[in-house]
Amino acid sequence: MKALTWIGRGRVAIERVSDPQILNRQDMIIRVRLSSVCGSDLHQLSGYIPAMRPGDVIGHEFMGEVVDTGTEVKKHKPGDRVVVCSVIACGRCWFCEQGLFSACDNSNANPAITEALWGQHAAGIFGYSHAMGGFRGSHAEFVRVPYADVTAFPVPDELDDRTAVFASDAAPTGWMGADLGGVKPGDVVAVWGAGAVGQLAARAAVLLGADRVIIIDRYNYRLDLAHRETGAEIINYETTDVVDELLERSGGRGPDVCIEAVGLEAHASGSQYRLEEAKQQIRVWGTDRAPALRQAILACRKGGAVFTLGMFVRQADKFPLGALMNKGLTLRGAQQHGERYIPMLLERMARGELKTSHLATHTLPLDDGAKGYDLFKNRKDNCVRVVFQP
Numbered sequence: 001m002k003a004l005t006w007i008g009r010g011r012v013a014i015e016r017v018s019d020p021q022i023l024n025r026q027d028m029i030i031r032v033r034l035s036s037v038c039g040s041d042l043h044q045l046s047g048y049i050p051a052m053r054p055g056d057v058i059g060h061e062f063m064g065e066v067v068d069t070g071t072e073v074k075k076h077k078p079g080d081r082v083v084v085c086s087v088i089a090c091g092r093c094w095f096c097e098q099g100l101f102s103a104c105d106n107s108n109a110n111p112a113i114t115e116a117l118w119g120q121h122a123a124g125i126f127g128y129s130h131a132m133g134g135f136r137g138s139h140a141e142f143v144r145v146p147y148a149d150v151t152a153f154p155v156p157d158e159l160d161d162r163t164a165v166f167a168s169d170a171a172p173t174g175w176m177g178a179d180l181g182g183v184k185p186g187d188v189v190a191v192w193g194a195g196a197v198g199q200l201a202a203r204a205a206v207l208l209g210a211d212r213v214i215i216i217d218r219y220n221y222r223l224d225l226a227h228r229e230t231g232a233e234i235i236n237y238e239t240t241d242v243v244d245e246l247l248e249r250s251g252g253r254g255p256d257v258c259i260e261a262v263g264l265e266a267h268a269s270g271s272q273y274r275l276e277e278a279k280q281q282i283r284v285w286g287t288d289r290a291p292a293l294r295q296a297i298l299a300c301r302k303g304g305a306v307f308t309l310g311m312f313v314r315q316a317d318k319f320p321l322g323a324l325m326n327k328g329l330t331l332r333g334a335q336q337h338g339e340r341y342i343p344m345l346l347e348r349m350a351r352g353e354l355k356t357s358h359l360a361t362h363t364l365p366l367d368d369g370a371k372g373y374d375l376f377k378n379r380k381d382n383c384v385r386v387v388f389q390p
């Protein structure tokens with residue numbers, strides 16, 4: 001089959017790889033209908049995710065049609081249209097039973113790499129390096145889906161593919177930030193990053209009853225889209241002092257919940273940022289760039305919560321531990337626990353409460369994979385997300 005592979009820092013290529021096979025009774029094979037790019041793929045493209053190998057098939061946000069099922073798959077049959085959670089979970093281990101699906105103990109076949117990095121291993125993720133299990137990704141014609149009854153969900157007939165594909169990753173990730181960040185009715189919520197994840201976190205905060213939701217970025221086309229589609233207010237961090245402005249807009253207290261949806265390639269200005277960027281580029285150990293997370297901690301109200309959805313891998317410089325401790329903040333983060341949210345999100349999409357298809361600004365054939373990543377990475381042509389049709 002045809003697939004889009006990572007062939008080295010900054011480069012992808014269409015290659016022919018073997019068709020996936022059912023390896024386990026709980027597996028199924030999907031013919032991909034749509035596969036979306038994600039900010040997490042950019043971190044892979046840049047070479048900041050460990051244990052990538054040339055020839056790895058990338059892509060983890062996808063939906064498609066079931067073509068074959070293992071003998072223990074009960075919920076799906078050939079011909080069904082399904083959306084698949086980007087994070088693979090067994091549904092049976094202690095962590096899955098707590099709803100902590102991205103902490104699944106069984107879905108990562110290479111636990112040693114993340115055990116060495118983080119003390120304990122992470123779950124498997126489609127197309128997300130050998131550290132996350134070495135699973136083939138979704139920028140391909142077919143994908144093997146392990147633990148199919150847990151990881152895949154039927155798409156309601158009334159949803160089109162471009163809406164449903166966001167239930168794979170960006171929508172549950174955004175929802176998780178607002179939910180586990182503890183957004184309550186009446187809250188002021190600030191979201192850093194107006195990519196699809198940040199925009200869907202902002203929308204989740206609105207739907208959870210936040211009084212004011214403010215989204216921060218430097219790309220006006222993304223901010224304008226977020227304002228129009230989510231009901232959020234906006235701040236361009238290049239023209240406005242973010243911490244001052246957030247204090248002003250929250251009655252002098254600071255936002256109750258701050259959601260970081262930017263990750264380890266965050267942008268900023270000034271000498272500290274240039275130093276971090278240089279250290280990261282020459283691969284000095286421990287140099288994730290975290291200016292948005294630092295700003296969120298400084299802006300957050302005393303006793304408030306900061307949730308990072310943005311992807312971090314190693315350590316970050318100048319982490320404001322003093323602010324965290326003295327202001328009594330709660331800091332959390334997670335890979336998305338999508339299995340816990342996807343059915344509810346599909347229902348909200350079907351009711352029209354949660355719009356997503358507008359974020360798929362570009363639809364391209366998989367053969368144009370390199371062009372798609374150029375549009376997305378370099379924010380060309382008002383790109384928010386590219387979806388590939390194999």
Ligand SMILES: NC(=O)c1ccc[n+]([C@@H]2O[C@H](COP(=O)([O-])OP(=O)(O)OC[C@H]3O[C@@H](n4cnc5c(N)ncnc54)[C@H](O)[C@@H]3O)[C@@H](O)[C@H]2O)c1
Binds near residue numbers: 040195196263291310
């Ligand atoms: N936790 C999870 O399970 C999960 C799932 C999906 C994506 N992610 C991560 O979420 C992050 C966002 O993903 P995306 O697809 O929306 O990415 P994206 O690249 O489309 O968007 C990131 C946005 O952050 C903005 N940004 C950069 N520096 C900033 C700063 N200092 N302040 C405010 N905004 C800034 C960029 O301009 C960009 O618009 C990535 O790190 C990605 O890896 C995590």
Ligand SMILES: [Zn+2]
Binds near residue numbers: 037040060086
């Ligand atoms: Zn993703």
Ligand SMILES: [Zn+2]
Binds near residue numbers: 090095104106107
């Ligand atoms: Zn599990």
